[in-house]
Amino acid sequence: GQQLNQSPQSMFIQEGEDVSMNCTSSSIFNTWLWYKQDPGEGPVLLIALYKAGELTSNGRLTAQFGITRKDSFLNISASIPSDVGIYFCAGPKISSGSARQLTFGSGTQLTVLP
Amino acid sequence: DVKVTQSSRYLVKRTGEKVFLECVQDMDHENMFWYRQDPGLGLRLIYFSYDVKMKEKGDIPEGYSVSREKKERFSLILESASTNQTSMYLCASRPGGVNTEAFFGQGTRLTVV
Numbered sequence: 001g002q003q004l005n006q007s008p009q010s011m012f013i014q015e016g017e018d019v020s021m022n023c024t025s026s027s028i029f030n031t032w033l034w035y036k037q038d039p040g041e042g043p044v045l046l047i048a049l050y051k052a053g054e055l056t057s058n059g060r061l062t063a064q065f066g067i068t069r070k071d072s073f074l075n076i077s078a079s080i081p082s083d084v085g086i087y088f089c090a091g092p093k094i095s096s097g098s099a100r101q102l103t104f105g106s107g108t109q110l111t112v113l114p
Numbered sequence: 115d116v117k118v119t120q121s122s123r124y125l126v127k128r129t130g131e132k133v134f135l136e137c138v139q140d141m142d143h144e145n146m147f148w149y150r151q152d153p154g155l156g157l158r159l160i161y162f163s164y165d166v167k168m169k170e171k172g173d174i175p176e177g178y179s180v181s182r183e184k185k186e187r188f189s190l191i192l193e194s195a196s197t198n199q200t201s202m203y204l205c206a207s208r209p210g211g212v213n214t215e216a217f218f219g220q221g222t223r224l225t226v227v
Contacts, residue, residue, distance in 0.1 A: 031213040042118075042204050042218030043157075050213055088157070092212050100145050100164050101172075102208070102216055106156040 006089055006105030014113050019076040021108045023089035032072040033090040033102070034063050043088055047074070079112050086110070117141075120205050120219035127226050133192040135222050137205030143217075144210045146188035147172075148180065151202040151221075163188055195226045 006023045013019055023032070031050055035043035047058050049065035049072060056063055062075045076083055086107045093101040121136035139146065147162040149172075159172030163182040177199060181189040188207075192199055205219040 033215055035218075040221070040223075042206075042221045044218070045215045048213075048215055090216070100208070100210075101147075101159065101162060104157045106154075 004089055004091065004103055004105040006108060008108060009106065010109040010111070012111045012113060013079055015079060015081060017079050019079055019083070019110060020073065021087060022071060022073045023105045024071040025091070026070065028069040029072075029091035030069070031091055032063070032065050034061075034072070034074050035088040035090060037086040037088065037107075039085060043086075046087075076110075079110075081112050081114065084110060084112050118205055118207050118217050118219040120203075120222050122222050123220060125222060125224045127192075127195050127224065129196060129226055131192075131195045131226075133195050133224070133226075135190040135192075135203055135205075135224070137188045137190070137207075137219055138186055139188075139207035139217070140186065141207065141209070141217070142185065143207040144185075145208040146182065147206040147208070147216065148178075148188065148190045149204045149206065150174070151204055157204065160190065195224075197226050200224060200226045 004023050004025050034047045036046050037043040047056050047063040052069045053067050054065040060077045064073045086109050088107050089105040090102045093103045118139045127133050145164050148160045149157045158174050160178050161180040163169045166185050169180050179191045203222045206216040208216040
């Protein structure tokens, strides 16, 4: 099936450190979405990527659409306490006809230590 | 701004009760989804709907049903709640088209005792 393998599953970092996480798939994706879920809240979109090789930034966040279209990376620079949460990658599920569904990675739980 | 609103943030229900979780979106999106989220298991799709009165099963539909009588509203029904349905439930909506994002509600934390 069309699965997204997200790693690492969890990270404990010191405030101020940079963070990197990634998603890979055996299938090609035409869109990569990165979401963040604050504790007790619903996920919110951080960055959307639409072209292979695309590099997009949103403040301290940078995401890249892999050139093979089978992977994507999210980097967070100079982490702060409010970066705590679960980060998900997602992409349209091609097998679902008109791609109505999104496939989600299993999430990366980020903890920032003071 | 797109808004997806879930009717409750927290619910406590008894085993065997019929439970309704309501979700409303204000952006005329075609597609609406119900997920449950459990530690270590990510987001698992229960049901989704791509039009009024249309529904499709997701990955874990057992023990659940849904209703979409109006485009803006998508309800998740637990016919007879059980303790293994204690979870975080997330509603999402998404416009038509391949390269579109999903917008999530704030989540409902359901505890079945």
